[in-house]
Amino acid sequence: GAGVSQSPSNKVTEKGKDVELRCDPISGHTALYWYRQRLGQGLEFLIYFQGNSAPDKSGLPSDRFSAERTGESVSTLTIQRTQQEDSAVYLCASSPTDRGPGNTIYFGEGSWLTVV
Amino acid sequence: DQQVKQNSPSLSVQEGRISILNCDYTNSMFDYFLWYKKYPAEGPTFLISISSIKDKNEDxxxxxxxxxxAKHLSLHIVPSQPGDSAVYFCAARKRGNQFYFGTGTSLTVIP
Structure with a gap:
């Protein structure tokens, strides 16, 4: 597709339920990122996939969070047993293979999660 | 450990004047710096970037x-327009394609 696509765009869930958020990166982009922005706060890194390398999971806030990526395409971020503090916009981004100067990162519109 | 810092959470500027947004970083391994702009209910969009081998880039x-x-970068917007009102994020890239973002500065341009 033309840009990074995320679904659902909005999700309201009850505390304790599991949620899955999906990201379709820009075609051909080997790097995929998940970030989170809670109300009034900055962009918080969650996880990074680069090609076939082991993902960098250092930003995942707890073991309730996990993410997978199918090859160099779709990624799913799963939050188990959601808590109210998980309410945030979850942003997916991708960037191309080229790691040289001029590379940049492109964001989707985000998935707005509200845990009630 | 916040490696990219934006110490001003908000900034208000009169239309037509210059807006200066600041960003500091701690890691000397960063080789590429970017600014993103974010409107409410939208994802951040790329604005402008600069390589570590340069000291200025204009668009x-x-x-x-x-x-x-000084491990410091700044974004100047001149003249500022009401449509520039948004949250601006500074980002830095470390070799290997990992990006680090600041906490954002909310710019309000007053008509």
Missing amino acids: GRFTVFLNKS
């Missing part, structure tokens, strides 16, 4: 300055 009303010795 229309937007100019980014990099001071490597």
